[in-house]
Amino acid sequence: MELIFIGILLIVIVAIFLLAMIIKGTGLTKTEEHIKSLINSARDVEEVEDKYTEAYEIVMEFGDLLAAEKNLEQYYGVKDIYDRVEEFRAENNQAVEQKPATLKVVK
Numbered sequence: 001m002e003l004i005f006i007g008i009l010l011i012v013i014v015a016i017f018l019l020a021m022i023i024k025g026t027g028l029t030k031t032e033e034h035i036k037s038l039i040n041s042a043r044d045v046e047e048v049e050d051k052y053t054e055a056y057e058i059v060m061e062f063g064d065l066l067a068a069e070k071n072l073e074q075y076y077g078v079k080d081i082y083d084r085v086e087e088f089r090a091e092n093n094q095a096v097e098q099k100p101a102t103l104k105v106v107k
Contacts, residue, residue, distance in 0.1 A: 019039075
């Protein structure tokens with residue numbers, strides 16, 4: 001019984017190493033590339049769903065904040081939301097293009 005358990009354990013360990021080599025490997029065969037693309041696409045879908053969920057939570061919290069009646073609460077809440085949006089952009093490598101401020105003299 002112990003030998004069967006040890007054999008199954010070794011087979012599982014070898015399978016894990018093979019999957020790790022396929023995911024991290026470079027010169028792969030067509031079959032290995034297909035397996036790698038399946039694994040990576042499943043991982044990418046989960047990451048995208050997590051990002052959408054986080055963005056949705058930020059927007060919904062912003063909507064709730066704007067419905068608040070106290071101006072001071074809205075002010076500090078908007079500052080917090082802005083910080084969260086900046087973090088979200090930094091995590092997702094989204095650069096924000098900011099034009100330099102131009103001041104006009106009005107006479």
